[in-house]
Amino acid sequence: MTTLRWKKSTRSNGGGNCVEVARPSQVVMVRDSKDHQGPVLSFDAEQWVGFVQGIRAGEFDV
Incomplete structure (x- = not known):
C-alpha cells in the first residue's frame, strides 16, 4: 500500500481552518x-x- 503525500495549503492561516491535497495519480x-x-x-x-x-x-465567495 502506498502512503499518500498530503500537502497543506501555503495560504493556510495557522488557525486550523486548512485543507490538505494529495495527488496519487490522475x-x-x-x-x-x-x-x-x-x-x-x-x-x-x-x-x-x-x-x-x-x-x-469568486464563484464560491459567501
Whole structure:
C-alpha cells in the first residue's frame, strides 16, 4: 500500500481552518487537515481545474 503525500495549503492561516491535497495519480484528493480519518473528496483532473477556476473567479465567495 502506498502512503499518500498530503500537502497543506501555503495560504493556510495557522488557525486550523486548512485543507490538505494529495495527488496519487490522475485524481486529486482533498481532506480537512484537522481530521485525517474523516471524509476525503476526490476529483478527476477536469473537475479539479473547473473547481480551481471557480475559486479564482469568486464563484464560491459567501
